[in-house]
Structure formats: structure tokens, C-alpha cells
Amino acid sequence: MAFKYGLVGIGNISGVHFDAIEKLGGEVIGVSDIRYERAQKKAKEIGCQAYQDYRRMVEQEGLDIVVVLTPHYFHPEISKSALQHGCHVLCEKPISVSKGESHDLLNVVDESDKIMGVNCMLRFRPDIQAIKEIIESDVLGTLRAAHFVSNNWLRSTAYYDEGEWRGTWGEEGGGLLTNQSPHDLDKIIHFFGSPYIVKAFAGTSSFHPNLAVEDYADALFLYDNNFRVYFSAATHLHPGVERLEIWGEKGYCRLENNSIKTGLLQQPLCEWNEQNTDMWGTPDVEWSQKWYDIPDFDELHKMSHQNLIQAIEGKEAIRTDAHEAVKSVELANAIILSAYRDKKITLPIDEAEYREFLGEMVELERVKFSQKDKQ
Numbered sequence: 001m002a003f004k005y006g007l008v009g010i011g012n013i014s015g016v017h018f019d020a021i022e023k024l025g026g027e028v029i030g031v032s033d034i035r036y037e038r039a040q041k042k043a044k045e046i047g048c049q050a051y052q053d054y055r056r057m058v059e060q061e062g063l064d065i066v067v068v069l070t071p072h073y074f075h076p077e078i079s080k081s082a083l084q085h086g087c088h089v090l091c092e093k094p095i096s097v098s099k100g101e102s103h104d105l106l107n108v109v110d111e112s113d114k115i116m117g118v119n120c121m122l123r124f125r126p127d128i129q130a131i132k133e134i135i136e137s138d139v140l141g142t143l144r145a146a147h148f149v150s151n152n153w154l155r156s157t158a159y160y161d162e163g164e165w166r167g168t169w170g171e172e173g174g175g176l177l178t179n180q181s182p183h184d185l186d187k188i189i190h191f192f193g194s195p196y197i198v199k200a201f202a203g204t205s206s207f208h209p210n211l212a213v214e215d216y217a218d219a220l221f222l223y224d225n226n227f228r229v230y231f232s233a234a235t236h237l238h239p240g241v242e243r244l245e246i247w248g249e250k251g252y253c254r255l256e257n258n259s260i261k262t263g264l265l266q267q268p269l270c271e272w273n274e275q276n277t278d279m280w281g282t283p284d285v286e287w288s289q290k291w292y293d294i295p296d297f298d299e300l301h302k303m304s305h306q307n308l309i310q311a312i313e314g315k316e317a318i319r320t321d322a323h324e325a326v327k328s329v330e331l332a333n334a335i336i337l338s339a340y341r342d343k344k345i346t347l348p349i350d351e352a353e354y355r356e357f358l359g360e361m362v363e364l365e366r367v368k369f370s371q372k373d374k375q
Contacts, residue, residue: 003309006030006061006087008054008078009069010042011163013092017067018046020302024309026065030057054078058085065090065308071165072097072173076105079116079322083108089116090308093182095325097173098333098358100351102326109322117308117318118325120186121300124307127292128187131244131255134262135191140248141268146229148188151216152240153180153233160211167211169361175213177202177332181233185328186320187244188221192229194327195221196347202339207236212365219335231335251285261289 003026007014010033021028029048033039036052043050051057058066058081066082068075068091076096079089095118096102109116122128134140153176155167165171172178177185200219208215216234223229234240243256251264265272266284295303304319311318333354334345340357 001313002027003064003312004029004062005065005067006032006054006057006063007067007069008032008057009071009074010035010038011069014042014069016298016301017069017305019298020305021067023302024305026305030061030063032057055081058082058087063087065312068092071163071171072178073101073171076101080105080108083112083114083116086114088114088308088312090119090305091116091325092119093186093325094118094178094329094332095322096329097178098351098354099326099330099349100355102322102329106322106326115308115311115318116322117304117311118320118322119301119304120183120190120320120325120328121304122183122187123190123319124300124303125292125294127255127258127260127294128190130260130290130292131246131253132191134253134260135246139250139262139264140246140253141250142225142248143192143223143227144247144249145227146192146244146246148184148229148244149232150181150184150240150242151232151234151237152242153235154238154240155180155208155215155235157208157210160208167208167213169213169358169365172213173358174332174336175204175211176215176233176235177217177335178213180235181217182328182332184231184233185331186325188229188231189324189327189331192221192223192227194331194347195223195229197222198331198334198338198345198347200335200338200345202335205234205236212361212368214336214339217335217339219338221331258294259289259291261287263287 005021005026005028010031031039031042032051032054039050066087066089068078075091079091082089160167167175202214202217204211205215215236219231221229245254250268253262263285272283307319310316330349334349337354338345
């Protein structure tokens with residue numbers, strides 16, 4: 001079956017989605033963009049109908065799947081409208097700017113017989129799947145601590161100048177934690193679930209003096225059994241590093257540079273500690289390493305589209321559904337609120353407090369740039 005697609009938002013990311021749809025035998029019959037000339041240009045190029053108002057496209061075109069590629073604030077409303085008009089949905093991350101903005105959409109998802117997926121495409125990487133299997137297999141035993149560094153998101157001033165909405169509280173809803181690091185936070189949710197306490201630092205570096213949003217974040221997440229995850233991410237550092245290390249009762253593993261290195265203890269740590277009589281001893285460790293072929297950016301997007309098709313056809317579960325996707329949004333909200341309010345945040349987050357905070361930041365940003373314009 002060739003599915004009929006409509007795409008909402010024809011910006012830079014849309015190209016990989018058009019390619020994925022074409023490779024999977026889909027048919028794009030409608031494109032929508034608030035910049036109508038952009039929609040018209042794409043429609044002429046591929047031979048379909050152009051719309052400025054996505055609602056007209058959803059109502060008139062008899063679409064099977066709507067792909068949501070707009071700035072983040074619009075994701076919940078467009079996704080909700082598409083579901084209500086009988087369409088399946090693939091939405092770019094994040095599903096919403098704040099947890100509180102997602103509730104109406106989640107209600108519609110629960111009431112609909114259609115499927116909504118969120119494009120957390122890194123879950124399709126074989127090394128990510130392997131880490132998930134290591135954790136679930138209990139090969140590391142009870143988890144004790146994890147360190148996750150992801151500061152390979154370097155973004156230039158030109159990047160933020162490309163679109164007025166980029167890197168703003170008012171148009172994007174935040175910075176690093178709203179745009180780049182949703183992928184990182186989704187990995188944390190995928191591996192470990194949601195923590196119950198978050199303590200964080202975040203802010204804007206001198207590298208991006210014209211931003212009002214955060215371009216770095218450092219956080220500590222606490223889980224049951226005193227399991228701790230230390231997280232660090234940034235868009236102002238280079239060369240960047242992406243490295244995840246996990247320590248458990250039975251061993252250690254590290255994900256870095258397309259490989260997983262494991263060090264398994266010959267004796268569980270607590271058992272060794274009870275029996276050890278050597279003041280300076282350590283348990284023996286057996287090391288191994290495995291390398292993985294990582295799909296490229298375009299292929300990962302294709303895999304996300306393929307997963308949605310397979311889910312529609314009842315062949316597999318959607319990899320990241322709406323309820324799962326909201327968890328990483330809540331985690332981002334908690335990091336930001338902890339950092340800017342300088343306090344420990346307990347999950348579930350206080351949605352009213354975050355809404356108030358976001359309103360304050362939007363106003364501060366407006367004042368900052370209005371004053372700059374007058375100079």
C-alpha cells in the first residue's frame with residue numbers, strides 16, 4: 001500500500017523526510033508552510049498541492065500520514081488536528097515545548113485509533129539498542145552510576161541567524177535542551193526511565209552572546225537505589241564528545257566512537273568486598289569491545305518512517321510513542337527550572353511553575369532585544 005502524505009513545515013529538515021518517503025514508496029500529495037511561497041516552490045517541484053494553512057490540507061486531501069516539521073510550539077496543535085481528521089502522525093522532536101502543553105494531545109492520542117510516533121530516531125542505532133539490551137539483561141547487575149557527556153552539538157551564530165525562531169524562548173521554547181539535547185534526554189529515558197530528583201546548572205556562554213536561551217547544561221539525576229546519572233551537554237564546545245559510561249554491581253560499559261567496551265567483574269562487587277582481606281585489592285575484570293556500523297542521518301530518518309508504516313500495518317510497535325516522548329520533555333523542563341530557579345526539582349514537575357517561568361523568560365527576552373534594537 002502506498003501511503004498518502006502531507007508535510008507541515010518545509011524548512012531545512014524536510015529534505016530528509018521527503019527522501020525517506022520517496023524511498024519507502026509513499027506519495028506526498030500536500031505540503032503546507034506558513035511561508036506560502038516556500039510551499040508553492042516545493043509543490044511545483046514534486047507535483048502536489050500547496051497550502052499555507054495546514055488545516056485546509058488535513059481537511060481536504062484525504063491523507064494517511066501527516067509529518068510535522070514546524071517550530072516546536074506548533075507540534076501539539078498540528079499533531080492533534082491531524083489525528084482528529086483520521087491521519088496517522090510522525091512528529092519531529094520534541095513533541096511539545098513543555099509537559100503541560102502536551103495533555104490535550106495525549107488525550108486525543110488515547111481516544112484515536114490512529115498511531116502517532118515521535119522522531120527520536122537515535123533509538124534505531126544498533127549501538128543504542130545494544131546498550132539497552134545490556135541494561136535489561138542484568139549483565140551489569142544493579143546499576144550504581146552513569147556519566148553521559150554529549151557536547152558535540154556545536155552551533156554557530158550563522159545557525160541561529162538562519163531562522164528568527166531558532167534559539168529563542170518566545171519562538172522555540174528554549175535552546176540546547178529544546179532543540180539538540182532531546183536526543184540525549186530520550187536516550188536517558190530509554191535506558192533508565194525518569195528520575196525522581198533533578199539538580200542542574202545551565203546558562204548561556206560568551207560564545208553565543210546574542211542568545212537569551214541556554215547553550216550548556218550540567219545535571220544530576222537521582223533514581224531509586226541511589227542510582228545516579230551525571231549529564232553534560234553544550235553547543236559551544238569543540239571538538240565535541242559523545243560518551244556514555246555505566247557502572248553496575250557486576251561491571252562497567254562505555255559507549256563511544258561507534259563501539260561498546262565492557263569490563264565484567266569476575267566477582268560481584270559487594271560479594272568481593274565482603275570476602276576481600278587485601279587492603280589495596282580490586283576484583284579481576286574481563287574486558288571486551290565491539291564496534292558497530294551506524295546508519296547515517298538520512299537512513300535513521302528512513303528507519304523512523306519505516307517504523308511508523310510497520311506500526312500502522314500491525315507488524316511492530318511504534319518505537320517512541322507520544323507518552324514516551326513527553327518524558328524527555330519533562331526532563332528538559334526539570335533541568336531548566338532547576339538551573340534557573342537554583343533549586344532541586346522533584347518529578348513529576350510542577351507544570352504551573354514551569355509555565356510561569358517560561359512566561360518570565362519570554363518577557364525578559366523581549367525586553368532584552370527591544371532594548372538592543374534601540375541602541
